[in-house]
Amino acid sequence: MDVIALRDRPKMYLFSDGVAELAIGLFMLFYSASAWLLIRLPRDWGFGWGGVFAPGLVLGLSGFGMARGIKFLRERVTSPRGGYVAMKVTRYQRLYSGGAVVLMLAAYSLSNGRFSRALVCCAVFGCCYFFTGLTYRLPYMFLLAAFSALLGIWVCLKGKDLLSVMLWQGAMLAGAGGVKLLRFVQSHERA
Amino acid sequence: MNELDRVIHEPARLQIVALLSGAEEADFLFLQRETGLTKGNLSSHLVKLEEVGYVGIEKTFRGKIPMTVLRLTAEGRAAFEGYRKAMNAMLKAAALSNAPVAAKLKTLSAPLDAASG
Numbered sequence: 037m038d039v040i041a042l043r044d045r046p047k048m049y050l051f052s053d054g055v056a057e058l059a060i061g062l063f064m065l066f067y068s069a070s071a072w073l074l075i076r077l078p079r080d081w082g083f084g085w086g087g088v089f090a091p092g093l094v095l096g097l098s099g100f101g102m103a104r105g106i107k108f109l110r111e112r113v114t115s116p117r118g119g120y121v122a123m124k125v126t127r128y129q130r131l132y133s134g135g136a137v138v139l140m141l142a143a144y145s146l147s148n149g150r151f152s153r154a155l156v157c158c159a160v161f162g163c164c165y166f167f168t169g170l171t172y173r174l175p176y177m178f179l180l181a182a183f184s185a186l187l188g189i190w191v192c193l194k195g196k197d198l199l200s201v202m203l204w205q206g207a208m209l210a211g212a213g214g215v216k217l218l219r220f221v222q223s224h225e226r227a
Numbered sequence: 228m229n230e231l232d233r234v235i236h237e238p239a240r241l242q243i244v245a246l247l248s249g250a251e252e253a254d255f256l257f258l259q260r261e262t263g264l265t266k267g268n269l270s271s272h273l274v275k276l277e278e279v280g281y282v283g284i285e286k287t288f289r290g291k292i293p294m295t296v297l298r299l300t301a302e303g304r305a306a307f308e309g310y311r312k313a314m315n316a317m318l319k320a321a322a323l324s325n326a327p328v329a330a331k332l333k334t335l336s337a338p339l340d341a342a343s344g
Contacts (some may be wrong), residue, residue, distance in 0.1 A: 122250060
């Protein structure tokens with residue numbers, strides 16, 4: 037019996053069902069698709085002030101939808117099959133998350149200048165996937181990191197914008213989450 | 228061996244305590260899936276752990292779905308940490324007193340003893 041492995045098993049709970057990846061991927065897809073559509077709508081459609089509030093509204097709706105979606109899937113689909121775990125958040129994890137957010141915002145600010153935002157986005161996503169894969173020993177995260185790297189190369193070659201990158205990242209993440217969720221449902225019988 | 232907590236030392240209860248030590252709380256189904264114990268077996272071990280104050284059991288609802296939520300108490304976490312340290316100390320002492328290991332060390336140190344002798 038590996039007691040250390042047992043102690044670390046609850047950490048894997050959040051990544052076992054693919055729900056988080058699916059929800060975040062769909063959030064990114066919906067938000068970037070909405071933004072892409074809003075940008076391409078004719079100016080004379082009279083959006084006016086609506087155009088000012090629309091991005092915030094879309095972000096809010098996407099976030100709300102994501103939270104509700106996660107709750108629904110966890111309560112109705114995955115928890116009846118795999119159980120429920122609430123993780124304790126340590127001070128170290130809070131510092132780590134806060135530091136990661138600061139670094140991402142700094143990268144975003146810097147990208148206004150020399151490097152394109154799309155490229156920085158690919159780098160940030162790639163690093164997040166890589167370190168998550170390393171920390172929690174998730175091989176599919178390395179595949180996502182490799183995909184981000186390929187996306188970054190594509191951005192360099194074709195000069196793509198941030199929205200295109202967000203669309204592709206969202207699609208890949210939602211796809212990975214969907215496959216994982218399907219496999220979880222097939223391998224875990226309802227209690 | 229007298230230093231080991233007999234309540235935690237039992238393999239099934241050790242699994243339960245180890246799993247709960249890595250989380251804030253977990254439900255009965257998660258523990259059952261991870262330990263592979265039957266419902267009755269798991270229940271009896273949880274009752275034992277609750278009796279000694281290591282585990283707190285709460286029957287609640289998540290929406291309309293009933294669930295039994297379990298968490299390790301402060302005493303339980305301290306007991307698990309104490310058990311882990313006691314077991315590590317015992318294993319270290321056993322490794323040092325292990326005859327084959329001692330013999331190997333003796334053969335390795337023989338030239339040094341001869342040189343100093």
